[in-house]
Amino acid sequence: MAKDDSDIYAALLQAIERGEFQPGSRLIETELAERFKVSRTPVREVLNRMESQGIASRDGKGGLIVAELSQDQLGELYDIREVLEGFAARLAARHAAPAEIELLKEMIASGKLVEGEARELAIANKQFHQQLHNCTHNQYLQQMLSSVQRSLALLSGTTLAEPARVVVSEKEHRMLVEAIENRDEDKAEQVARNHVKNAYKTRLKIELGW
Template structure:
């Protein structure tokens, strides 16, 4: 996700949720947000309404709170994400420019230096996947992946915080890009699905207290 402009209330609130400034169950108050963001209440109100419509916020009586995902919803989210990420990788194998592939390799090299910082690596991971989405050159797919990304912002921790996950994830990223570079759509699809499946398994283990 690119940094929102100072006048983009929707983008700034969503970014705050994505960064964990507001977590599932936290109450969002229009007047407090207006003061924090230095904006009038009208764009804040419109942004909150939009986020509620998208399921990022939920009603708790008269208040709006950051929504949370239960076990079943988490599984549904990862099922859809695996399908869409696989398709994005498959299309990237067909349509990515050599320069886009080079950027993906550069991202992996830079991200390997962040493996001791789960939060920084989580942000870098989002940028890496976004780059693959763009390399698919399919605007409708990108739009659907943006919807998934909004829901992913509701998760309360990054799977990169789990022991051993970071190096595995970097290897999985490299497998995806190698398949894209080889123009092997099936291998790229399979590698992307395997990557999302591994992240989901890690999250389930953490939720189970392992």
């Protein structure tokens, strides 16, 4: 049960990621307060925070809803994600400690990035990228990447629901870790940027129903 603002925020964001609140769904204080067994005050604080982050927006009646991304916004989101993930990979190749690289290799070897249901794959993938972001040793870049991740929560489903994407993604992860281990900054950035570009292509197919 959520007990404070941070708990409520995390729980609501996870619910949005799971699709329990679809883009355009109303976010009603009283209903959320009942859901999380808290007063309306912390819920209001969380909703204000989400609105400031672009996760929630106002509808025509002034109420809060889960934000909806237009096709243009989707492209903009992946554009900035490509740049940030590429730079993160470059910094990881420069700064990652041997133990951090070993952890990335262990995450790949575990099979969790290729085996399981789509949601399980998405969770494992998020953990892998979080570890990669930690390897940058740059807190400001990590904050920007966290902001992008929050916006990605607004997208329905996961690109890893597509079997072909899982296969390609796993290959890209291996190439990325190899480049980081070899301290090849240019290669690491190139692989990371291509990784995001390919994810975007799959995302477009999902959003457009191809």
